[in-house]
Amino acid sequence: MDVQGVRAVYRRYARHYDRYFGKVFHQGRKLAIDQMGILPGQHVLEVGVGTGLSLPEYPQGVRVTGIDLSPEMIEGAQARVDALGLADVALHEMDASAMDFPDASFDHVVAMYVLSVAPEPERVIAEMRRVCKPGGRLYIVNHFRHANLLISGLERAMAPLSQLLGFRPDFALDEFIARNDLDVIEALPVNLFGYWTLLTAAREPADDVMASADVRPAGSH
Numbered sequence: 001m002d003v004q005g006v007r008a009v010y011r012r013y014a015r016h017y018d019r020y021f022g023k024v025f026h027q028g029r030k031l032a033i034d035q036m037g038i039l040p041g042q043h044v045l046e047v048g049v050g051t052g053l054s055l056p057e058y059p060q061g062v063r064v065t066g067i068d069l070s071p072e073m074i075e076g077a078q079a080r081v082d083a084l085g086l087a088d089v090a091l092h093e094m095d096a097s098a099m100d101f102p103d104a105s106f107d108h109v110v111a112m113y114v115l116s117v118a119p120e121p122e123r124v125i126a127e128m129r130r131v132c133k134p135g136g137r138l139y140i141v142n143h144f145r146h147a148n149l150l151i152s153g154l155e156r157a158m159a160p161l162s163q164l165l166g167f168r169p170d171f172a173l174d175e176f177i178a179r180n181d182l183d184v185i186e187a188l189p190v191n192l193f194g195y196w197t198l199l200t201a202a203r204e205p206a207d208d209v210m211a212s213a214d215v216r217p218a219g220s221h
């Protein structure tokens with residue numbers, strides 16, 4: 001799916017997004033924010049912030065910048081910020097694969113349910129690294145291909161429908177980690193049946209150091 005395709009999908013989804021994807025994905029959002037251990041005054045970047053369902057979960061005194069490709073999703077996020085009077089939240093329409101921010105701008109960088117939607121996930125990861133401060137961490141919540149052969153077969157069969165679904169259902173965790181040279185610190189199953197994964201990775205690539213974490217795709221436990 002290209003940038004225009006993503007915008008078209010989320011133009012359609014924006015109005016009903018919260019009803020369908022609010023509660024069901026919320027545990028992952030909350031856990032990602034809890035895992036960051038954000039300190040007062042720190043600055044978080046949320047890429048693909050969508051309608052801002054995560055925004056009320058950030059602790060007070062934290063600066064949050066949210067970006068998204070879709071103007072309609074950003075409008076939803078801005079409406080939430082205004083309705084809840086959330087201070088210190090800035091929202092921008094921006095492509096996460098080519099961000100306007102200087103290097104090392106943020107203490108924490110997170111992408112929730114974005115990478116299997118983004119047209120160029122590797123460029124998004126490269127940009128997340130670039131704008132994160134050295135020594136910082138990347139947080140990724142995503143669905144990865146299921147370990148169960150029957151389910152993963154179904155996901156592969158659904159892959160040609162990704163344009164319609166708005167995400168790639170057959171995104172493989174191990175390939176994703178290897179392609180992006182991610183030094184994974186932790187991988188936790190989240191949401192319904194642990195079908196999604198919260199990955200915590202070091203900003204710096206693994207290079208040839210083996211990631212020592214217990215990395216299991218959802219469903220393999």
Ligand SMILES: C[S@@+](CC[C@H](N)C(=O)[O-])C[C@H]1O[C@@H](n2cnc3c(N)ncnc32)[C@H](O)[C@@H]1O
Nearest residue numbers: 048049050068069070073095096112113114118
């Ligand atoms: C499934 S929604 C997730 C929204 C939100 N993170 C949540 O937890 O509900 C995926 C979002 O990623 C955005 N997105 C996809 N590719 C992007 C990119 N390259 N740059 C910025 N946003 C992107 C889409 O526009 C959409 O709003």
